Amino acid sequence: MTNQLLNITEEASTVMIEDAINAFPNECCGFFYGTESEEERIVTIARPVLNSKEGDQRRRFEISPFDYMKAEQFALQNDLLLLGVYHSHPNHPSVASIHDLAKAMPYFSYVIISVMEGEFNTIQSWRLREDIREFREEEVCWKLANRSQESEFGGSATSSHSSPHRIHQ
Amino acid sequence: MAKIIIPTPLRKFTGGKSSFESNGTTVQAVVDNLVAENATLGQQILDNSGNIRSFIRVYVGDEDINELEGSETAVNDSSVISIVPAIAGGVN
Numbered sequence: 001m002t003n004q005l006l007n008i009t010e011e012a013s014t015v016m017i018e019d020a021i022n023a024f025p026n027e028c029c030g031f032f033y034g035t036e037s038e039e040e041r042i043v044t045i046a047r048p049v050l051n052s053k054e055g056d057q058r059r060r061f062e063i064s065p066f067d068y069m070k071a072e073q074f075a076l077q078n079d080l081l082l083l084g085v086y087h088s089h090p091n092h093p094s095v096a097s098i099h100d101l102a103k104a105m106p107y108f109s110y111v112i113i114s115v116m117e118g119e120f121n122t123i124q125s126w127r128l129r130e131d132i133r134e135f136r137e138e139e140v141c142w143k144l145a146n147r148s149q150e151s152e153f154g155g156s157a158t159s160s161h162s163s164p165h166r167i168h169q
Numbered sequence: 170m171a172k173i174i175i176p177t178p179l180r181k182f183t184g185g186k187s188s189f190e191s192n193g194t195t196v197q198a199v200v201d202n203l204v205a206e207n208a209t210l211g212q213q214i215l216d217n218s219g220n221i222r223s224f225i226r227v228y229v230g231d232e233d234i235n236e237l238e239g240s241e242t243a244v245n246d247s248s249v250i251s252i253v254p255a256i257a258g259g260v261n
Contacts, residue, residue: 027259027260029256053257053259060259060260061258061259065226065233065253065255066228066231066233068176068253068256069228069251069253072176072177072251072253075177076174076187081177087258089260092260096258097259097260099258099259099260099261102258103224103256103257105176105178105179106178107177107180107181108177
């Protein structure tokens with residue numbers, strides 16, 4: 001699949017961003033589901049899960065194996081694809097970290113939401129490259145009820161289609 | 170036959186299949202059968218000794234096999250086995 005656009009519905013965007021704000025100053029996490037074509041992935045449902053990381057949740061998240069198993073079951077039962085994982089970066093940019101890369105799985109989109117001092121900042125998505133262990137950024141379209149639709153690349157809310165970031169170990 | 174659920178990120182190694190059925194009677198036997206038919210998947214979930222990698226968890230039904238008999242946990246025709254990768258990360 002070569003699609004490079006992650007199109008997040010208003011309902012799913014709202015769930016992710018509100019979860020990130022509510023969890024501040026800790027990191028939130030969850031799964032998202034939807035469909036995909038050659039052109040894009042469409043995220044229709046986002047579901048928060050517990051950050052099960054023991055220790056400092058302001059800098060780390062972890063999803064329990066049980067919650068992961070339930071997420072796969074939810075996708076199968078609802079005839080949806082488990083498209084990826086979202087989490088927040090409190091008081092940090094929405095750029096994937098080496099810790100994100102270390103545990104990244106192929107195929108998944110990794111949505112990261114930056115929350116600065118409790119306020120939503122930016123949203124970006126990253127996917128593991130197939131040829132080398134490196135993230136490539138994918139374009140994200142998202143909506144919030146109180147904001148106009150924004151299409152961004154590079155995390156800016158106003159500029160579009162800047163050069164994608166690369167994260168590698 | 171026991172059914173094993175393939176996690177979404179690893180389905181490219183099973184030709185897109187979301188599940189696999191095997192008449193193996195233990196978790197290890199089912200996994201071995203799965204890998205025998207999908208060799209590249211083996212590199213993802215098994216170490217060089219053929220054991221399930223440490224960051225991969227396996228459930229039978231709702232129970233972690235580490236709380237049962239490990240990879241020798243018995244399975245039957247009604248068993249549903251889940252392969253679960255670790256999901257974690259955070260800021261630099």
